[in-house]
Amino acid sequence: MAMATRILLRELDTPNIHKMDVYMKNDGYEGLKKAIGMKPAEVIDEVKASNLRGRGGAGFPTGVKWSFIPQTEPVKYVVVNADESETGTFKDRQIMENNPHQLIEGAMIAAWAIQATAVYIYLRGEYWDVAAGLDKCIAEAEKKGFVGKNVLKSGWDCPMYTHLGAGAYICGEESALLESLEGKLGQPRVRPPFPAQKGGGLYAEPTVVNNVETLANVPWIMVNGAAEYKKFGTEQSPGTKVFCLSGHVKKPGNYEAPLGSLTLRQLIFDEEYGGGVPGDKKVKAVLPSGGSGPIIPATDEALDMPLTYEDMQKLGTILGSASIIVMDEDTDIAWVAAKVTKFFKHESCGKCTPCREGTYWLDKVLDRIMADQARESDIDLIANIAKNMQGVTLCALGDFAANPIIHTVKNFPDDFKRHVGETAVTAGGSARRGAAAPAGD
Amino acid sequence: MLADKYADRIETAFAKYPTKRSAVMPLLYIAQEEYGWLSPEAIEEVASLCDLDPTQVRSIAGFYTMYRERPKGKYWLQVCTDLACALKGADEFYEQLLEELGLDHENDTTEDGTFTVEHVMCLGACDRAPMLQCNFHFDPKYDRLDMEKARKLIEEWRSEAKKK
Ligand SMILES: Cc1cc2nc3c(=O)[nH]c(=O)nc-3n(C[C@H](O)[C@H](O)[C@H](O)COP(=O)(O)O)c2cc1C
């Protein structure tokens, strides 16, 4: 076989990789052993050289993030972001359920690189069963000397703990996550200081926050080296990525592939992946990064664009966490905007006025639009409310909430106009909303 | 008293963190498990364990949706109706499930206290829509649901509830 194209969803190639003995037979914990034989700064350099980019949404270079940690501070933390709450995102769950040791190993390598004193894995509250599974794996790893006291006889102590959230999307934002972990309301912090700085991290200590998928890449990079890793993907988007495919596709699920090796069209239509749209309908629009990223119309140009950070930018959207939601030709995009807005209204933590008030008013006007009681001016109204939310809030949720409006109104104006006054009646208004494709279709 | 009955679990929670305050979330879960919901008394118990003011604990319980400050049914069904699931008919499924159990948006718990039905945001299982979670647990049986499957599940839960 040619070089394996899977680094993360390895259970598909190696059954039972979630078990310690199977994992160890397949390079398991070799990356950690190698890292501990190196100086922390050398580990950071290797990860920097791989140009691994954060998989939690922002795509920030991981090695660079680690290098911000002041080595002189005695107490430091690694916090794993397993909050995964964006609609259309279910990759971290699959990694934690099926390849948990690789996450534990990756987190321990990160911890060695910054000489952390403890690792916390913050899981969304709904991942109760996943956390229980991880706790067992952590205990096994501790027995083997990979976690806890005197890790691999290096003299370095680093315990690892899971922590369950309790249902708040905002806790995926890293500073809100840290607040929540400290037992406070999950509201974002004013920055600076940033989490990597003294005063800005967990319990005010320097802290690295990384996504599950990001860290799960690290053991492979340590074992095989940055140069090998960069053979996957493109210059600006190295490595493989898990694409979460959902919505109107025949075979929704997680698919891993090197970045840039797949176009949206291949992912949606190839038998190996999505297998096409139920009822063989046309694709109308795609949300490449869940509800929070800009929506794009399914033009040929968009469908033939390779899935990378840089190419999605060319389309005016983002790859983000690669939570790709597909909408068929019958989908009412105004309904999509209304749905996503309800989400953000519910999830706004209320700390800043433009986000709290903006989501409230957007939701109110969109309700009016969806009830076919809109005025023509309501469409401009929502676009204006959304514009006034951009770039003025404490965290990116304000922008996330503005995106669905700005980009749906711009790209699908007719879907909104159909709900306006007189036309609403003649054109049948919101006859079809989301869709009711039967389950299992 | 939680302190006696759950001494081990409470100690494990405290051992994880450098501050007592950080244990407030795990302790709220323990209290909810014991009492079924977070009554004012339960909140006070957690507050005194974590050396916090009850009003602080109440605001935390109110901030997070998985803590419930009203009594709930034995089977707490949370249906995801977020975008990716709604594209697969989750809104319709949720409405049908309410109707089946004689519930509506305001009255989410059956009179016999067996079921509570809520709709929630993305549960990280969008590839299995429509889906639900029962008492915070996932199960392949709760995936790709339609009313036929749901009625069978309801039957199972009902007869299980009678045995208890
Ligand atoms: C509102 C909001 C929600 C977020 N939710 C998540 C999340 O669920 N998981 C995640 O890994 N990152 C999430 N992020 C991004 C984190 O703030 C942070 O950038 C990320 O955890 C860094 O890890 P990475 O560099 O490995 O990607 C969210 C950001 C915002 C603004």
Ligand code: SF4
């Ligand atoms: S932008 Fe919204 S979610 Fe973020 S801090 Fe402000 S109010 Fe809270």
Ligand code: FES
């Ligand atoms: S949208 Fe329903 S589980 Fe994600």
